[in-house]
Amino acid sequence: MPKIKQAGDLETLQRKIRKAQKKFPKTITICGGTGCQASKAGEVIEKIREVIPKQAFGKDVYIRSTGCHGFCEQGPIMVLEPGNILYCHVTTEDIEEIVAKTIRRGEVIERLLYTDPVSGNKKVKEKDIPFYLAQDRRLLNYNRLVDPGNIDDYIAIGGYMALAKTLGSIKPEAVIEEINASGLRGRGGGGFPTGHKWTECREEPVDEKYVICNADEGDPGAYMDRCLLEGNPHLVIEGLLIGAWAVGARQGYIYVRKEYPLAVKNAKFAIEQARKYGLLGENIFGSGFSFDLEVARGGGAFVCGESTALMASVEGKVGEPRPKDIHTAKEGLWNKPTVLNNVETWANVPSIMLNGASWFAAKGTQGSKGTKIFALTGQVKNTGLVEVAMGTSLHNIVFDIGGGSKNGKAIKAVQTGGPSGGCLPASHFQLPVDFDTLSAAGSMMGSGGMVVMDEGTCMVDVAKYFLNFLQDESCGKCVPCRLGVERMLEIVTDITEGRGTAEHINLLEDLAETVGETSLCGLGKTAPNPVLSTLRYFQDEYMAHINEKHCPAGVCKALIQYAVAAEKCNGCGSCKRACPHGAITGEKKQVHVIDFEACRKCGICIGECKPGAIMVN
Amino acid sequence: MSSTNLETILEGRRSQPHQLIEVLQDVQDVYGYIPKDVMGTVAKELGVPLMEVFRAARFYKAFTLKPRGKNVITICTGTACHVRGSNLLIDQVQGQLRVKPGDTTADGLFTVECVNCVGACALGPVVVQNGSYSNHMTPGKLRKAIDKVKREKKEESPHA
Numbered sequence: 001m002p003k004i005k006q007a008g009d010l011e012t013l014q015r016k017i018r019k020a021q022k023k024f025p026k027t028i029t030i031c032g033g034t035g036c037q038a039s040k041a042g043e044v045i046e047k048i049r050e051v052i053p054k055q056a057f058g059k060d061v062y063i064r065s066t067g068c069h070g071f072c073e074q075g076p077i078m079v080l081e082p083g084n085i086l087y088c089h090v091t092t093e094d095i096e097e098i099v100a101k102t103i104r105r106g107e108v109i110e111r112l113l114y115t116d117p118v119s120g121n122k123k124v125k126e127k128d129i130p131f132y133l134a135q136d137r138r139l140l141n142y143n144r145l146v147d148p149g150n151i152d153d154y155i156a157i158g159g160y161m162a163l164a165k166t167l168g169s170i171k172p173e174a175v176i177e178e179i180n181a182s183g184l185r186g187r188g189g190g191g192f193p194t195g196h197k198w199t200e201c202r203e204e205p206v207d208e209k210y211v212i213c214n215a216d217e218g219d220p221g222a223y224m225d226r227c228l229l230e231g232n233p234h235l236v237i238e239g240l241l242i243g244a245w246a247v248g249a250r251q252g253y254i255y256v257r258k259e260y261p262l263a264v265k266n267a268k269f270a271i272e273q274a275r276k277y278g279l280l281g282e283n284i285f286g287s288g289f290s291f292d293l294e295v296a297r298g299g300g301a302f303v304c305g306e307s308t309a310l311m312a313s314v315e316g317k318v319g320e321p322r323p324k325d326i327h328t329a330k331e332g333l334w335n336k337p338t339v340l341n342n343v344e345t346w347a348n349v350p351s352i353m354l355n356g357a358s359w360f361a362a363k364g365t366q367g368s369k370g371t372k373i374f375a376l377t378g379q380v381k382n383t384g385l386v387e388v389a390m391g392t393s394l395h396n397i398v399f400d401i402g403g404g405s406k407n408g409k410a411i412k413a414v415q416t417g418g419p420s421g422g423c424l425p426a427s428h429f430q431l432p433v434d435f436d437t438l439s440a441a442g443s444m445m446g447s448g449g450m451v452v453m454d455e456g457t458c459m460v461d462v463a464k465y466f467l468n469f470l471q472d473e474s475c476g477k478c479v480p481c482r483l484g485v486e487r488m489l490e491i492v493t494d495i496t497e498g499r500g501t502a503e504h505i506n507l508l509e510d511l512a513e514t515v516g517e518t519s520l521c522g523l524g525k526t527a528p529n530p531v532l533s534t535l536r537y538f539q540d541e542y543m544a545h546i547n548e549k550h551c552p553a554g555v556c557k558a559l560i561q562y563a564v565a566a567e568k569c570n571g572c573g574s575c576k577r578a579c580p581h582g583a584i585t586g587e588k589k590q591v592h593v594i595d596f597e598a599c600r601k602c603g604i605c606i607g608e609c610k611p612g613a614i615m616v617n
Numbered sequence: 618m619s620s621t622n623l624e625t626i627l628e629g630r631r632s633q634p635h636q637l638i639e640v641l642q643d644v645q646d647v648y649g650y651i652p653k654d655v656m657g658t659v660a661k662e663l664g665v666p667l668m669e670v671f672r673a674a675r676f677y678k679a680f681t682l683k684p685r686g687k688n689v690i691t692i693c694t695g696t697a698c699h700v701r702g703s704n705l706l707i708d709q710v711q712g713q714l715r716v717k718p719g720d721t722t723a724d725g726l727f728t729v730e731c732v733n734c735v736g737a738c739a740l741g742p743v744v745v746q747n748g749s750y751s752n753h754m755t756p757g758k759l760r761k762a763i764d765k766v767k768r769e770k771k772e773e774s775p776h777a
């Protein structure tokens with residue numbers, strides 16, 4: 001593999017790759033991201049690679065296994081060109097037919113097409129699917145064109161051209177100016193202006209500096225960073241290279257959580273490939289600029305998403321945060337100036353340098369520019385990754401893209417921002433989604449998790465869930481977070497178990513204020529948000545738990561009881577077999593009975609009972 | 618055998634305290650947990666106090682100090698999985714195997730774990746069984762998967 005020594009080499013290589021790819025009149029693209037792999041995409045890819053070469057026309061077909069397309073619910077997803085035909089839920093049994101009909105004769109197989117859950121119509125083309133139509137996929141769109149294991153794919157779509165342009169003709173100060181002008185703000189949750197951070201780091205008169213990519217996406221319910229790093233690692237590497245040039249760093253780290261094994265693997269492999277091409281290492285593009293990257297694996301601690309804790313972890317220490325009187329841009333990793341941005345922020349950098357700040361800033365709102373990727377999950381029809389311009393309303397995201405409620409129950413809230421964010425009620429769905437609006441409404445953009453909740457979700461239980469999570473993840477260094485969150489959890493638990501009193505609400509609010517104001521790091525400072533936002537918008541649910549000892553959603557176990565409706569029970573025995581606690585008795589074809597003492601109210605029997613005879617009281 | 622493994626893990630990382638987490642990650646992968654004697658060796662070879670090695674091994678969720686079972690069942694309890702009923706899966710496993718998350722069955726056949734999020738949120742609830750992901754999990758499907766492993770174990774050693 002010849003090294004790329006100057007910008008001209010990259011152009012030559014790009015032309016060569018494009019020419020080679022043009023030789024294939026047909027392309028099969030299969031999503032091989034973690035989501036689709038959970039739907040057995042690995043076996044599908046294997047089968048295609050086995051079947052195609054045996055065909056006479058096999059050499060006409062280019063098979064590309066890509067990262068996540070974002071439409072995970074429909075996986076494994078396959079897109080066939082020409083024709084832009086999208087097949088969903090593809091299995092190994094479908095392959096022979098797809099090859100014989102669609103690839104060979106161009107016939108569309110009706111059964112594999114996507115059915116729009118709203119209109120009930122079948123859609124042939126990927127681009128006609130409402131889920132994609134309403135989006136603005138500036139970053140995600142690359143994923144379907146790139147095999148993360150093949151740097152050539154990335155170069156073919158113009159990869160590393162932004163780097164070539166930057167190193168060739170743009171001074172570091174001018175790079176920062178461009179980023180500042182674009183209005184790019186950190187996508188990891190804080191929304192800090194990226195350019196400011198870079199300026200601060202640039203101005204430090206120190207030789208040794210670092211850049212770090214934060215891929216420790218700890219927010220449960222968010223996975224856009226996994227998808228970007230896993231699906232298009234070179235985009236992130238190119239962003240890091242440009243950032244390193246701008247601030248004057250020679251070494252960088254990608255901190256990936258271990259729970260993302262595919263992202264770790266793809267990032268490591270991409271770094272190796274970039275080194276082989278001379279895009280990482282000494283004297284890149286003959287500019288005299290040298291830079292290298294390493295992957296550091298996170299150990300599954302939520303607090304390590306916080307900048308100072310993350311840096312401690314890269315240094316091989318326990319990931320505890322420290323006070324941030326001095327910004328990490330001045331004293332960060334090994335006390336050297338360090339720029340830390342998250343995956344999506346870095347991924348935005350190359351296109352800003354290539355297309356200019358005004359191109360980027362053309363999308364979005366006054367204070368939040370560009371597009372943002374959200375992980376739309378929970379009780380909506382279309383779950384997956386959604387990239388929209390900042391300022392798009394929650395209503396658009398949940399109903400136009402998400403297709404509305406999944407199982408007919410009314411949607412009542414969206415949780416944004418993970419454990420640091422809050423729950424916004426349906427009455428606020430007209431709000432434009434950007435950093436400032438969400439904060440003002442008591443939630444937070446966070447890294448972009450968006451969990452949709454319907455009437456079957458208890459909001460007090462949601463608050464308990466997040467407190468439980470935060471109490472477990474609190475590192476324990478500072479008292480307000482360690483004890484305050486624990487105490488809040490105790491109170492909310494009391495409420496969900498029928499021991500709540502009216503004073504508990506005031507006590508919760510007081511505690512929330514103290515924990516928020518006095519905690520050391522972002523984890524503690526934002527820990528009260530889930531409680532405060534549910535108290536603000538769903539106080540009636542708290543009151544029902546407290547006054548009537550009743551859980552309106554039928555979730556809180558201490559407040560509900562299971563029983564078999566005798567008139568509906570057909571005595572099939574499936575509930576008895578399913579109950580892991582042995583709480584159901586009954587003879588075959590006789591009405592079954594639940595033993596209240598042994599019943600743990602897990603609800604497993606409800607899912608198993610076909611006649612729907614099990615009731616929650 | 619284990620000393621060769623440890624040799625390979627430590628290669629090129631000796632006397633570099635900042636490699637501690639990376640080394641422990643590899644130890645966890647190879648051994649399935651962090652053995653006590655390995656902590657001692659790692660401390661010596663990297664030049665980190667034993668106390669710090671122990672602290673790191675206790676602090677990060679990715680590390681366990683107890684050996685894990687033959688089959689590791691990891692239940693994702695992220696928000697998206699939670700609202701789609703991941704707690705039912707925990708109930709199912711607890712009822713069926715009589716162990717709490719984080720523990721291993723007496724016969725060493727199963728370890729049950731919970732994880733905050735595996736990032737397959739659109740497909741929740743998700744369960745990872747020995748590294749292989751299953752989506753849209755239900756208590757029924759999970760019960761059958763566990764039964765299958767138990768059956769296979771019986772067939773392997775019919776007299777056990």
